[in-house]
Amino acid sequence: MAEGERIKTLPLISLITINYNQAVVTCDMLESTRQLTYPNFEIIVVDNGSVENPTERIRQGNYPNATVVVSPDNLGFSGGNNLGVRYAKGDYLFFLNNDTIVMPDLLEKLVEPFLRDATIGVTCPKIRYHDQPNVIQYAGYRPLNPYTGRTWSIGLMEPDKGQHDQPGPTPFAHGAAMMVSRAVLERAGSLDDSFFLYYEELDWSARIRRAGFQIYYQAEALIYHRESMSVGKMNAMKVYYHVRNRLWFMRRNVAGWQLLVFYVYYFGVAIPKALIQYTIRWQPAYLKSVKDAIIWNLKHSSKQSVSVPSPMAMTA
CATH class of the missing domain: 1.20.1280 (Monooxygenase)
Incomplete structure (x- = not known):
């Protein structure tokens, strides 16, 4: 089979990311996607009403398969990602924060669980902190405490010594990086715009699980995250x-x-x-x-x- 034909047989992945007044940070993430070894993906950058339209800067970067969707208003995390969904053609949609750096085999690792288990609706990678590259931010989530409304990511602030390298189901996806099957959108819907910012991925995860899907922590996949770049540490x-x-x-x-x-x-x-x-x-x-x-x-x-x-x- 010719290489072009082989690529066409692979599922198309739509990588969706949001830019809000952070064109340089977004381009750093896009630069890291040049390393991706999965051959069949597109990139959709949603600009959430930034002061400066980032389209020209991204065009000059000549990032492969990248489309910029400009919203005149800040739609928040939920609304911005949902806007990206409207333009996505992929069999799988990968929602990725703009303040992340990806590893070359990320997409292969994230799509693999879907191909062997039809009940998996979402996959998430291990997440480490960009500024502390051996410290874990996310290795799955703990169950929700229904009395306090809180949950914590497994491995949070722990040095990564391989203690969380076992993949498997987890109650919640992490909003910084989550790959979702098209079937999830058809049966469970998308992110709820009413959240705008924070808790939206927990709400979506709950709906996805109620629709009969698993959320899967894929320990073999890895990204690095610059946390809270968009809204700061506290305001x-x-x-x-x-x-x-x-x-x-x-x-x-x-x-x-x-x-x-x-x-x-x-x-x-x-x-x-x-x-x-x-x-x-x-x-x-x-x-x-x-x-x-x-x-x-x-x-x-x-x-x-x-x-x-x-x-x-x-x-x-």
């Missing part, structure tokens, strides 16, 4: 979406007495603790963020979603 927006979406996620995915216990914990312990800290440090913007996050939940039904504006697409 009022981050406080707002963490508070808002933790409550929003639990309202959508937990019911009955477990949700009641969560409410008691959240409003009796977690929120008062945060308010005391922000008051002692006198961070009025953070206090307002907490108030606004709670009011938002009071005003919105747990079934509500947010629409995505029409885009202007440009090809790099």
Whole structure:
């Protein structure tokens, strides 16, 4: 079989990434994709209303198979990725943060579990920190605590000594890097735009599992992540979406007495603790963020979603 024909028989992978005022960082990630050894993939860069349109910079980089989709508005993580989905032609969609660096065999490793098990709907690589390249950020997730609304990634901040090299099912995907089959989109839908930022991949993971799919941690795949490049380590927006979406996620995915216990914990312990800290440090913007996050939940039904504006697409 000729090489061109062999490539056509491989599943097409659509790599989707979001740029928001970080064209240099995005191009660093795109530069790393030149090393990818999987031959059949496309790249879709969604620009989330950046001050400077990155299309020309990306075009000058001459990145293979790259398309830039420009949104006039910041659609958030959920909306930006969903916009990319509209342009994706792939059998598998790989949602990848722009502040990552990929390893050459990444796509082969991530697609392999799908080809041997039809129940797998999502695969995620091992993630290490870019600035501490032997320290783990993600090696799968622990189950959700239904009383606190929290979960933690396995291996977080541990030196990688091979202790988490066993692949297998995991409760949640990591939003920085997750490959999703087209069948998942057809049966479970896509990311919910209402989250905008944070908790959206946990909500999607819960829906994907309810649709009958497994989420799979692929230990043989690896990326490096520059964490929190988009919104910084802590600011009022981050406080707002963490508070808002933790409550929003639990309202959508937990019911009955477990949700009641969560409410008691959240409003009796977690929120008062945060308010005391922000008051002692006198961070009025953070206090307002907490108030606004709670009011938002009071005003919105747990079934509500947010629409995505029409885009202007440009090809790099």
